[in-house]
Amino acid sequence: MAVRWSSEFFTALEHRELQASAMAVDSTGTFVLLAGRRYIAVRNLDDTDFENIRKFPRQSKYDVNTAEWNPTQQNSELCVISSNQHIEILKWSLGELTQTHSMRAHTRVITDLNWHKSDPNVLASCSIDTFIHIWDMRDFRKPSLSLSAIAEASQVRWNQVSPHILATAHDGDIKVWDQRKGNAPIQYITAHLSKINGLDWNPQIENQLATASQDNTVKFFDINNPRRVEFVLVSNAPVWRARFTPFGNGLVTVVVPQLRRGENSLLLWNTNSRSAPVHTFVGHKDVVLEFQWRKQKLGENDFQLVTWSRDQTLLVWRIEPFLQKLCGYDPNNCRKLDGVENEVSDTASEVSYKAVTKIKPLQQEFSLLNVQIPNLKVVKMDASQRCCVVSANANNYKVTLHVNFPNGYPNGIPPVFEIGQGSSIDEFVSKHLLQSLTYIAQQRVSKGRTCLEPCLRQFVVMLEQLVDSSDVTQLHQHQYLEPDVLGTFNDACIPFPRTSGAKFCSVSILVCFGRQLHMRRTLAKVDSSTPRALSALGNGFNNRRGNEQLTVISHYIQKQRLRIKQSNRSLKGVITVYDAAGLFSVNRQLAEKYILDGDVTRICKYNAKIAEFVGRWDLVQAWTLAGLVIKTQEVEQEDMMEHPFGNQLIQSLITHYANHSDLQTAAMLSCVFGKGQDEKARRKSLLKYFSVGTGSPYHTIPPADVVADGWVFPLLRAVRSNSLDNLRVEELPQLIPQKPPVSAFYEYYKLAYAEMLHRWGLLYNRAEILKYLCTPAEIHRGVEFLTDCQKCKEPSRTTSCPTCKRISLECIICHISVKGSANCCLVCGHGGHTKHIQQWFERYNVCATGCGCKCLIETVGMFNF
Missing domain, CATH: 3.10.110.10 (Ubiquitin Conjugating Enzyme)
Structure with a gap:
């Protein structure tokens, strides 16, 4: 353990042996708890003996996700931690930490815990399993109330003013609950298009909630007016946590730990002046994992902020009066200031104080x-x-x-x-x-x-x-390149392009790339590291000779030329393609042999034999079970999904294979058991859900957990863009308004499987699958030619009149209805069989009807703009 001092943080303790992943400060501001896989440690923040820390062994293969002390005076000795699916209640008494209870009701990893702000016995927990449990410490056997949210919950927070209200975060949405009103949320807020990482209630304003998101913003909402954002703070990185200060209009933010290892600072904002942070806390060498406010002691003007970082360092920051004033709070008068402009008077003492504080940030940087x-x-x-x-x-x-x-x-x-x-x-x-x-x-x-x-x-x-x-x-x-010519230093934060990597595609192909072995060995002798940023290609001492462009490969070649003798061996990278078909459930042999023609019983029986031939016994069972759903001798094909168990059974089969990444089986079952439905009804149903297309206002649709090797894509986007590249299934719920019919997901599986067949080159099989798509046709854009029926004069887009049902075009030469290739004059509208029209105008230059139109000349004239 090492101790460091700085002008801004007055305590800096390193506890590298703990490897703690969670931190919590007790309600008295005296003790801090650090928890990890190996230890749970408790330290007295007032103790000047820096070696005095109590460590309690904890052997677990799971990290501690969350830790929090009970905020009430009555149960201030209780602390709760979560690890995987378990909740552990710990008691700190007489210098000893003991586990009193262990609770388990969640079936997936617990993502957050939060004690009730005033009731000492109430605790809320949330999990990936979509449930929010409310626990009563007087009965540890099961939750006193369970709330079902459909989508996984990442955050839970009790309102700090209203005792019955709590909020939860679900991907980009917020649900507000009243524990007195059962299992239905009282409010939905569509907050962000990206994941919400943190929630915090304003301790002074009952209805104000702040959300920290992956989209680099912090948004503030009034839960009574959820459709409108009150205001937004914009950061330069995804925000991990945003929490209100216990004074003034302040807010502290940190960035997402997994993404920005070089961004280790905490930012202090004034929510009334949101253009930029008013202060930056610089001290940690790695990302901040947790920060909490310490209870202010009587007679002190300073507030204290406790932070814990991945560098295993605990810092206690002193928030001095001048920082409090930057947040609109006057600690001397214990009141908010009207604006930041009124924060400092020009007294001699404060001028000298300013001079001293100018040195502090530089001391800290040094x-x-x-x-x-x-x-x-x-x-x-x-x-x-x-x-x-x-x-x-x-x-x-x-x-x-x-x-x-x-x-x-x-x-x-x-x-x-x-x-x-x-x-x-x-x-x-x-x-x-x-x-x-x-x-x-x-x-x-x-x-x-x-x-x-x-x-x-x-x-x-x-x-x-x-x-x-x-x-x-x-x-x-050679001419020197100024930094902005190649965007050199503007690229300082852009990661260097990868020199090695691997990627799967949808047809079980693994593509790997990297530098050749002899090239890696050669460069290892001088510098084995890859540059951190793209700016390495264009810094002040790189140059361009003639038309030679600075590239990733030229960077390494240049290094080698400068530091060692140039080798005659090739320096080109290597791309290797592997057939990884054995790793996935989709199978090309099945795709070639499967059929979709005939009655359902025959299709299921035949496809079961094909599955048996390739050794897929699970699919033999699936197709056999599917064949039992219907017997064509007893049930009409149109009613096959009305079989007492048919609908649920088939839906269960399709969902099962989709969730296990077998998109091939899910799509085939969707085709076989969806073809009997009335096409007009299906198109009308799909059109209802796909015509608007900006997404559910509440995002409550659970995503179909399908991953077809990274090439599974939302149906609506694919139909609009005619591309299935680099889109994922998680986007599907955001693109489908409200709750879609089950058939919408089936359409999605068919389209993705058709793309897979196209990549295999099985174009006939792909066409067969596309016949079963029921997505509405795209609206025609551009020039469109219509034919007026010669009988009723109604326009027609097809060969037959939609009104009188007659053939709409009659050849002016042979006077027979035209069903094949046709040509018409754009001026007079007369036309007929292409061959007959061509023969006529080889001899004459006027219309065969005698209308006097010189069709060839008049038509050409229409396009002379």
């Missing part, structure tokens, strides 16, 4: 600087003089860099860089080196971020690329 950068040595760091001096040695070049920090840094003002005396690079290189560093710094400080470490790392990288004097000469001979 204390967190990783000085183990290869080929770099820190000569001097002085926060009071606001300067830093470093030296770098790379490939026989020695350069000293001076960095001076203006008073406004890092709030939009970059540091000033200078090359020190005695450096072994010429003026040309120095100039462009400083330009590049200034550009990087400007990009960082424009967002209120510190920039010293990124600039130093880039400084070393650019020096390492100056291998010998010939390369320095080439910099003079």
Whole structure:
């Protein structure tokens, strides 16, 4: 365990041996609990003995997902943790932590827990199994109330003002419940198109709820007016948690741990001034897993924020009065300020206080600087003089860099860089080196971020690329690319393209790519790492010779040319294609042999034999069972789904195979047992659900859990775009308004299976499947030619008149109805068989009816614009 101090966080404790994944602060603000697979630890935050931490062994193969102390005074010694499907109640008493009860009612992983804010005996839990359970600590045997939400729940939170209200998050939606009103939510809110990661009720406003989402936003809702967002905070990354401060109009946010490992800061916002964060807490070296507010002690003006990170460091941050004022709260008068503009008066004492606080962020940045950068040595760091001096040695070049920090840094003002005396690079290189560093710094400080470490790392990288004097000469001979020419530093946060990987496609093919073995061995001798960002292709010392473009492969070739002798062996990447058919349930032999012609009994019997031939005994049983649903001698084909057990049994079979990724069987059963329905009724039903198409306002439709090797796609999108590439089944519920008929999912399976057959080259089989689709035809767009019936003069899109049922077009030459290829004049409308019309106009130039129209000339004239 190590201890660090900073000007902003006054306690920094490292507990790497714990490997804790959850943290909780008790209601008194005295104890913090850290829980993981190996240990549960409790530490007294007021204890100055940093070694004094109580660890209790916990042997489990599951991480602790959530931990929370009881917020009431009556049961303040109770703490609850969740691990997989279990809830454990722990009691902290006399320095000992004991487990009092273990509860289990959920059938899938528990995603969140939340104690009731005022009732000491009530706890809410939610899970992937779609249930929200309300527990009473006086009866641990089962939940006192269970709420069914259809879709999996990721968050649950009790209202902090109204004791009977709680909210839950389900993908991008929110449901608000009243525990007194049974199993039906009292309110739905369609909040985000992406997943909601965090919920928090405003502790002062009863009806206000904040949601943190994967779409980089935090939205605020009044649950009494759920259709309108009150306001939105926009972040630069997916938001993991957003929680109100216990003072003023503040809100603290952190980013999603799984996505942004380089973004470890907490952001403090004023919800009345939402353009940018008012403060950034920089201290953790890895992503923040949990943060909670510590109860304010009597007589203190400061608030304290406790944070736990994946770097296994516990930080306690002091929220001083000037930060509270930035959130519209005056700690001296214990009241909210009208605006941030009124926060500081120009007294001499506060001016001096401001001068001191300017040093603090720079001290903090210096204390967190990783000085183990290869080929770099820190000569001097002085926060009071606001300067830093470093030296770098790379490939026989020695350069000293001076960095001076203006008073406004890092709030939009970059540091000033200078090359020190005695450096072994010429003026040309120095100039462009400083330009590049200034550009990087400007990009960082424009967002209120510190920039010293990124600039130093880039400084070393650019020096390492100056291998010998010939390369320095080439910099003079070729035009230097400014950073914005290739978007170099704008790409600093874009990941470098993958140099190896693998992907499945829908026909059981696995495609792998990577660098050749001898190339990897060669590069490993000099640098085995892949660049972190795309900007490595276009930094200040890369250049373009003639028409040569900077590419991923040229990056590695250039490295090899600069550092070792060029090898005569090929440096091209390798793409390998594998047949992985044995890993999946879909089978090409079945696709070739299956039939859809004949009565249902014959189809099922024949397809069962085919399944037996390829050794799929589970499908033999399925087709045999399906054949028992109907006997054509006893039941009319149109009524086959009205068999007492037929409908449920077939639906169960189709759902079973769809959920087990056997899209082939699901689609075939959908074709066989869907063809007897009345086509007009089916089309009308589907048209009702597919005609509007922006999605359910409540998103309560459970997704069909089908994954056809990553190539399963929503029916509506596929019909509109005529493409089934890179869309997934999870999008289907969002594209189908309200609750769709079961046949809508069957249509979806058929279309995806037809795409699979197309990729196999089984075009005839694909056409057979498409015959069973009942999706409404696309609306025709563009020029359309109609024929007027010669009898009743009604327009017709087909060969027969929809009104009088006669053949709508009669040939003007032979006076026989036209059923095949036809041509008509666009001016007079007369026409007939193509062959007859061609023969007529080879001899004459006027219409055969005697109307006087010169059809060929008049028609050509219509298109002369």
